[in-house]
Amino acid sequence: MLEVRGLNAWYGESHILHGMDFDVAEGEVVTLLGRNGAGKTTTLKSVMGMVGRREGAVKFQSKELIKLPSNAIARMGIAFCPEERGIFSSLNVQENLLLPPKVRDGGLDVGNIYELFPNLRERLKSQGTKLSGGEQQMLAIGRILRTGARLLMLDEPTEGLAPVIVQQIGRTIASLKRQGFTILLVEQNFRFAQTVADRYYVVEHGRVVDMVANTALEASMDKIHAYLGV
Amino acid sequence: MTEIFGIPTQALFGQLLIGLINGSFYALLSLGLAVIFGLLNIINFTHGAQYMMGAFVAWFLLNKTGIGYWWALVIAPIAVGIFGVIIERTMLKQLYKLDHLYGLLLTFGLALIIQGLFRNEYGSSGLPYSIPSQLTGGQNLGFMFLPNYRAWVIVFSLAVCLSTWFVIEKTKLGSYLRAATENPELVRAFGINVPRMITLTYGFGVGLAALAGVMAAPIYSVNPLMGENLIIVVFAVVVIGGMGSIMGSIVTGFGLGIIEGLTKVFYPEASATVIFIVMAIVLAIRPAGLFGTQK
């Protein structure tokens, strides 16, 4: 579904991605692992067209995205949930939830989203940023489920959240996977990633240095710990 | 003879009315500035010139084609708005990544050029523009005489301001605008064509200035420098209300018009400076403005 080849990206003068190569197949949950600053966020933003300059090939459903602006990429059916969540303070919860326009048929309806995240329904008129960190994360995920995008890119959705919330987000990702969504996940929390991912790519200094399938995970544990420096 | 605080009610209400009229223009103009600043991060110094252009378009329409006031209310904002869109597409869009200062300098330069051209052509004495026939005359309210045209200006600008506020704060379109003001990259990554939205927003803000210009034509006459004199006060209004706040600019615009009017009654010597005194006080106590939040 997503094919990335030789992806390079720059922020101004600094060259961050040095030829990323990876694939995500339809219906898969793929996780990018790597230390802080390795370039995981930049990779998602480059796929989404959100960095100033990028080169290489990014194919989504066999269509080349590298020259498209981010609004056109979103319209192809890719949605991005940023690391900092990006909840708008001048919008209430409901407005935040309804903000991203529908780009395809087949998204969840608002009722489904409330079933996944019942807390949101209670707080519809609250200012978006008045929610707790966990609720903001639910809102950030919930709002991209409506759009009909089939590839969801989630950047560290469990960062800084309490274990119960992490579990809830884990169940959500599993449920989305069952519903046929394709998910590209960035995670530092490897134990969490283990519960949902099919495959892992290890990112170092803006390159993919290794790929591990979930089935080979036990055998690769030492290697992964060495990569992550834990 | 009725008096309040030793002031004849006639004079008091008369000045109050003038205050409300001025306040209508302050509100319309500072609203446009606030909308533009919110999304574009540009302090649009061309605003006064665009207001003047609105008045001139109305004058041209009447004198060259016979099209009257009511059509001018529609045509002038669209025409000047299109002019704004062209400026945004060809010049302003180059500046978004740079400091505020560049946008300010560019728009200030443009204002000088536009005003210079009009002044060259039409001198600096005003061209008359008469009140539309439907709104001549006035009402005797007992305590004062209320000219119909002035009542119309107050009611109509209030309606335009509140509709703009409603669209921005309460509609889906407005939620795009508010969100893009906070984080344009993310809104764009949701599939919204933010650059186009920025262009149209600038066109809209400029159109509001031109609308104010048409409304002003019968009151102040049509003059190449009409905007230059007004815009300095409007910038003070924007600073007092807080950059980028929609309701803030409306309330502050009308409020300061009234304060200015009342100052004319109670202490006429200060009437030309009272707004700047208020500005100094507000800046000292709340630097972000009455309704603003620190960015």
Ligand SMILES: Nc1ncnc2c1ncn2[C@@H]1O[C@H](COP(=O)(O)OP(=O)(O)O)[C@@H](O)[C@H]1O
């Ligand atoms: N907006 C930016 N401007 C300049 N450099 C940046 C920017 N964002 C990230 N970087 C740099 O890019 C590198 C990769 O960052 P990032 O992709 O956020 O890493 P990760 O998500 O893997 O922690 C880091 O060295 C970081 O300092």
Ligand SMILES: [Mg+2]
């Ligand atoms: Mg990151």
